[in-house]
Amino acid sequence: MKRGDRDRTFSVLVRRRSVQPLKQLQDWLWQPVDIAFLVYFRIAFGSILLWEVQRYFNHGWIQAYWMNPAFNFTYPGFGWVQPWPGNGLIWHFALLGVLALFIVLGCFYRLSTLLFFLGFTYIFLLEQARYLNHFYLICLLSFLLIGLPAHRLCSIDVLRQPKLLSQTAPAWTLWLLRFQIGVPYFYGGIAKLNGDWLRGEPMRLWLSSSTDLPLIGRFFTAEWMVYLLSYSGLLLDLLIVPLLIWRQTRLIAFVFAVLFHLTNAKLFVIGIFPWFMIAATALFFPPSWPRQAVAVLLNIPVKASTTAIAPQRYRALITSCLLIYVSVQCLLPLRHYLYPGNVSWTEEGHRFAWHMKLRDKQGRAEFLGRDPATQVVKSLPPEQFLASWQIRKMAGRPDMVLQFAHYLAKTVPTQGDQPLEVRARVWVSLNGRPAQLLIDPLVDLAQEQRSLRPADWILPLEEPLKPATSQSNDVTSP
Incomplete structure (x- = not known):
């Protein structure tokens, strides 16, 4: 057998072997x-x-x-x-x-x-x-x-x-x-x-x-x-x-x-x-x-x-x-x-991942709005804008806190042309840990864009899990 014939024969065998598993799969599926x-x-x-x-x-x-x-x-x-x-x-x-x-x-x-x-x-x-x-x-x-x-x-x-x-x-x-x-x-x-x-x-x-x-x-x-x-x-x-x-x-x-x-x-x-x-x-x-x-x-x-x-x-x-x-x-x-940190804390990639009844998260969120033109800072209670069940869900989920901050920036009027600056103090307890800040309170959330990239304004989880005898759901800020 000539070399060219051998090469063609080898190529045919390779194609047959590569196609065979797919055909077997199709036969089984049908x-x-x-x-x-x-x-x-x-x-x-x-x-x-x-x-x-x-x-x-x-x-x-x-x-x-x-x-x-x-x-x-x-x-x-x-x-x-x-x-x-x-x-x-x-x-x-x-x-x-x-x-x-x-x-x-x-x-x-x-x-x-x-x-x-x-x-x-x-x-x-x-x-x-x-x-x-x-x-x-x-x-x-x-x-x-x-x-x-x-x-x-x-x-x-x-x-x-x-x-x-x-x-x-x-x-x-x-x-x-x-x-x-x-x-x-x-x-x-x-x-x-x-x-x-x-x-x-x-x-x-x-x-x-x-x-x-x-x-x-x-x-x-x-x-x-x-x-x-x-x-x-x-x-x-x-x-x-x-x-x-x-x-x-x-x-x-x-x-x-x-x-x-x-x-x-x-x-x-x-x-x-x-x-x-x-x-x-x-x-x-x-x-x-x-x-x-x-x-x-x-x-x-x-x-x-x-x-x-x-x-x-x-x-x-x-x-x-x-x-x-x-x-x-x-x-x-x-x-x-693909995201850094504890997913139950940051919530990045948590949805659509089948994390079912996996964590207990208690939180409290406070929002402050600052008018760039007048420098006036005022409290923006979520209760004035959201239902109680929405507030409970939002408090432990940074992406929802960000979305609400954007809503406040668009809704609350300012004196000048610049939009409202919105900062949040969010205290969260994960699985009975002592409450700690979830979001950097110095960041103007109105300027942060919603993105699939990791958010650097989410603070890392630092509180250790307490011994079983001393766990609590206290979420009051110190």
């Missing part, structure tokens, strides 16, 4: 699985979100959180997202409820999931002080549902268009949902690998205020209970996904996950999150389990279909999109490692 799990998740997702919308109407939260405040904290780059005028938000939430019902019924499914994603994400972006990890998770899952064929069985869409009926779905739909549900667990566990959590804080603080809980509340002041709950939460977050994937440990892992979420629902006020995660964690059972459960309940024989999926035109494109999405979800929660 294997047919029972679609019953998708129908179950569609119904569970829509039902829980319908319940959530109803809670906002019943408690008057729409008015309290978005309509009544004169100022809303927005996310960087999304200052253009503003509340609807008049009663627009009331109608907006009513539409979300209708869309959630349509998702349950599988009615105009693609349009309903698209509009629900846009509508819920709009609400999420309206108020940074209302950031919750499970709201972020709902945004992501509603986005994923747009592309999942969850309407191809047990839906009004199938009644309208029988050709949509399918008993199977590609395996990637199952594993994509499992991945997205597993991400909060895993990164929630990674976040707990810090000195405070390993020493029992802030669990010790939280349990000390729940001693009136029946039966077990009397043990909440015992150190063994503090460490039991701290380390069991850490281990469950880190190990629950592999234990759910492994068939031999799946059932016991699911039982522990249910007990974990029920405990959280009892100890903390975290809304629908425990119930949502219990429902979502059931996706780790075999995809045909909802079909089998219906068969048992109705006492009828139901056999899961294994019909092969017809070849699809865009498998390579979909596979590439899946890899990009998974990569982003794996890397985004790690961005706080």
